[in-house]
Amino acid sequence: MRTAYQYKLRPNSYQIATIEMWLELLRRQYNYRLGERFSWWSENRCPVNACPLVMPIPQLRDNPNYYSQKRDLVNTKDKFPDYRLIHSQVLQDCIKRVKLAFDRWFKADKNGHKLGKPRFKGRGRYRSFTYPQIKLDCIEENQISLPKIGKVKLIQHRPIPEGLTIKTVTISRKADGYYVTLSLEDKSVPTSTSKVEPTLKNTLGIDMGLKEFLVTSEGESVPIPQYYRSSQQRLKTLQKRLSRKKKGSKRWLKAVKAVAKQHKKVADQRKDFHFKTANELLSKAEVIAHVDAERGVPEANLNIKGLAKTRLSKSINDAGWGQFLTILTVKAGNAGQKTIAVNPKNTSQDCSNCGEKVKKELNIRTHSCPHCGAVIDRDLNAAINIKNRAVGHSVLKARGARRNTGAEKREAHTIGPA
Template identity: 85%
Template sequence: MRTAYQYKLRPNKDQIATMELWLELLRRQYNYRLGERFSWWSENRCPVNACPLIMPIPQLRDNPDYYYQKKDLVNTKDKFPEYKLIHSQVLQDGIKRVKLAFDRWFKADKNGKKLGKPRFKGKGRYHSFTYPQIKQDCIFNQRINLPKIGNVKLIQHRPLPDGFQIKTVTISRKADGYYVTLSLEDKSVPSLNSQVKPTSENTLGIDLGLKYFLVTSEGESVPIPQYYRKSQQRLKTLQKRLSRKKKGSKRWLKAVKAVGKQHKKVADKRKDFHFKTANELLLKADIIAHENLNIKGLTKTQLSKSINDAGWGQFLTILTVKAENAGQKTIGVNPRNTSQNCSNCGEKVPKELSQRIHSCPHCGIVIDRDLNAAINIKNRAVGHSVLKVRGVRRNGGTVKREAHAIP
C-alpha cells in the first residue's frame, strides 16, 4: 500500500537561500538536458538508410538517453562547480524528470492521441525537487533532516502511520512557502478492492453536475460550493493592483505573491471539500459508481469555468485513492445516455440540458433528472439494465420511491 503525507516547512533564511539556489540550478539543468534530447531527435529522426530532407546529414553521435545524461553529470560538475552543492541523487532525479517528460511526448493516451511536446521551464517555473532515498529516522523533534540542507523545522500536524517506510521525500515551493511530501509504503497491507463485487446493496451511484456537485442514487444531493466564483471579486482587485506595478520590481513581486496566495486559498478550500465529500460517500457504500467522463474535453466548452471550479477530476482521483486505501472500489461506467434513458423502463427520453425533470411518457415515472442519471449509473455498475420502481407520479419535482432489481 502506498500513501503520502504532506507537512508545512519552516526553514530559516539560509535554508531558503539553499533551496532557491537548488531549484534554479535544477531548472537550468532540466532545460539543457531537454534541449539536448530535442537536438538529437531532430537530427536523427530518419533511419540510417534514409536521407533527411529538412536538414543536412548530421554527424553520428550517441543518443543522450537517461543513462548517458546521468553519466554526463560528472562533466557538468567539473564545468560548473556550483552543481556540487546539490545532493547527487536529487540531481539524478532531475534527469529522470526529463526522461519521463520526453517519453510522454511519444506515448499515446487511451484514445490514441499523442500528448503535448515538453516545454522548457521559465524562471521561477521549477517548483520542486525529490530525494529518491532518505533515512527512515529523518524526522525527530518536529524537524526533518534533509541532506546538504540541514535540519528543517516542520509542522507535523499528524504522526506517521506505524509500519510504513519512507520511500521518497519531495520539497515543493508554493505561494505561501515550502512543503515536504513523504511518500510512504507498507507492503504488508493487502489490496482488498479487487475482492469487492458490485451488488445492489453495496453499490452507490453518483452523478456529478453543476446544479448540485453530485446526486446519489439514494436521492441525496451535495450542494456545489463554487469557491472560485465567490473569490472572483477579490482576485479581480489583486489582479488590478498587479497590473499597475512595474514588472520585475519588488512591489510587482509582492503583488504576484498576493495573487498566488489567493489562488492557493481557493484550491485548498476545494481540496478540503473533495476529501470530506469522498469520506462521506465511502461511509455509505463499499463501491462507488461514477461516469467515466472526458473532463479534459468538457473543459473546452462554454461550461469550462464552472467545471474547473467544481474540480471533478481532482475529486474522482481523491475518491479512487481513498477507496483503495480503505479496501473499497470505484467503478467508472459509460456515460452515454445516462440522463436520457429512463431508470424505470429503460426507454430513451430525449431532453435538453435545461430540462431538470425526467418525465417518461412510456412508464409515467417523474423524477429529478440527476437522480435518474445516478440510478442508471448504479445499474450499469451492478449489471442491471432496468430497475422496477414503485412510487407516486407527480407533475413536478422528485418522488420518494422504493426500488428493487428485476432479475
C-alpha cells in the same frame, strides 16, 4: 500501499537560499538535458532511406538516454563546481524527470493518449526536487533532517502512523512558502485491486452536475460550493492592484505573490471539499459508480478536457470533477473498495423505471416518463441509471427493486460535506 503526507516547512534564511539555489541549478540542468535529447531527435528522427538526397549528413552520435546523461553528471560537476553542492541523488532525479517527460511525448498512456512536446522550464518554473532515498529516522520531533541542507523545522499537524516507512521526500515551493511531501509505504495493506463485486445493495451511483455537485442513487445531493466564484471579488481587487505596479519592481512581486496566495486558497478549499465528500461516499457503499470522465459528462454531453472554449468552463473548473474522481478512485483503492466508470450515453435520457428513452432538453430538470408515468428528478434518474450500468443489470431486472417508484415524485435530500 503508498500514501503521501504533506507538511509545511519553516526554513531559516540560509536554508531558503540553499533551496532556491538548488532549484535554479536543477532548472538549468533540466533544460540542458532536454536540449540534448531534442538535438539528437531533430537530427536522427527519420531513417536513412527516407532522408532527402540534398542534405548534409550529421555526425553520428549515440542517443542520449537516462544512463548516459546520468554518467555525464561527473563532467558537469567538473565544469560547474556549484553542482557539487547538490545531493547526488537529487541531481540524478532531475535526469529522471527529463526521461519521463520525453517518454510521455512518444508513448501513449493506458488510455491511448499522448502528451505534448516537453517545454523548457522558465525562471521560477522549476518548483520541486526529490530525495529518492532518505533515512527512516529523518524526522525528530518538529524537525526533518535533509542531506546537505540540514535540519529544517516543519509544522507536523498530524503524526505519521506506526508501521509506515518513508520512501521518498519531495521539497516544493508554493505561493505561501515551502512544503515537504513524504511518500509513505504501508506493507500491511495489499497493493492488488479490490475484488469486490458490484451488486444492487453494495453499489452507489453518483451523477455530477452544475446545479448540485453530485446526486446519489439514494436521492441524496451534495451542494456545489463554488469557491472560485465566491472569491472573484477578492481576486478582482488583487488583480487591479497588480496592474498598477511597475513590472519587475518589488511591489509588483509582492502583488503577484498576493494573487497567487488567493488562488492557492481557493484550490485548497476545493481539494478539502473533495476529500471530505469522497470520505462521505465511501462510508455509504463498497462500490461507487460514476460516469467515465474521458467520454464526457452526461448532463452537458461534453468532454471535461474540451470545455475550455465553452460558457460552462468556469463553473466546471470551479467544481473540479476530474480532481474529485481521481481522489475518489485513490481513496477507494486504499480502503479496499472500488470505483466503476460507466458510459454516460443517455443516462439522463433513459427512464430508470422502464428503460424507455425520453428525450428532453438540458433546461428540463424533471424526468417525466410518458410510458410508465414515473416522475423523478433528472439527476436522480441519471444516478440510478449509472448504478444499474455498473452492476450490469438491465433496467427491467432492477425494476423489481424499485417497484414503488411508479409515478411518485422522489425528492433529493441535501447533505452537507463532512
